[in-house]
Amino acid sequence: MNDVFVERMVKKKFETTDMLVVLGVILGIIVLSLVGIYVGFFMLMFPMLSLLIMAGAVFGGYKLISMRMLEYEYSITNGFVTVDKIMNRATRKRMTSFECSTCEDIGVYQEAEARLRTRSFDSRVFATQFADRRDSWFMIVRSGKTGKTLVVFDPDEDMQEAVKKFIPRSLKFEKFGRG
Numbered sequence: 001m002n003d004v005f006v007e008r009m010v011k012k013k014f015e016t017t018d019m020l021v022v023l024g025v026i027l028g029i030i031v032l033s034l035v036g037i038y039v040g041f042f043m044l045m046f047p048m049l050s051l052l053i054m055a056g057a058v059f060g061g062y063k064l065i066s067m068r069m070l071e072y073e074y075s076i077t078n079g080f081v082t083v084d085k086i087m088n089r090a091t092r093k094r095m096t097s098f099e100c101s102t103c104e105d106i107g108v109y110q111e112a113e114a115r116l117r118t119r120s121f122d123s124r125v126f127a128t129q130f131a132d133r134r135d136s137w138f139m140i141v142r143s144g145k146t147g148k149t150l151v152v153f154d155p156d157e158d159m160q161e162a163v164k165k166f167i168p169r170s171l172k173f174e175k176f177g178r179g
Contacts, residue, residue, distance in 0.1 A: 004079070007073065069088045096145065
């Protein structure tokens with residue numbers, strides 16, 4: 001068997017909830033800056049303190065806003081899958097990793113969403129382009145770090161074919177037939 005390596009990057013769409021968070025952060029920066037000015041100038045007579053409070057508010061706000069700029073990277077190497085979250089193209093965090101051979105169920109997420117909501121999992125990983133998870137797939141897998149995990153992701157055709165090669169044969173026939 002040839003080595004299999006497939007990688008896919010998905011950029012999370014900036015949606016209404018993200019915009020509300022950004023507006024809330026900006027409002028928070030303004031409030032903290034006004035508090036900093038009041039405390040620094042009028043109460044303590046330390047203008048440097050107000051500058052420090054304002055700088056901290058702006059820096060913290062920038063960090064919070066940049067955390068909303070998300071990308072997800074999925075990679076499969078000979079049946080081993082990793083799912084990483086990349087924030088602001090700077091910080092990478094491993095969300096989960098697992099062997100496809102541990103897959104217990106797989107399919108289109110929206111078709112199974114109601115059933116999956118009521119099930120118990122040690123961890124749930126949502127690494128999708130849209131918050132409503134349209135066009136997403138799910139896998140229920142066993143991971144050494146995250147236990148029984150629901151993984152919801154947006155694989156392209158190449159990724160789907162690679163995953164099919166490594167899931168248990170009985171599950172593959174049940175879900176996809178002999179084709």
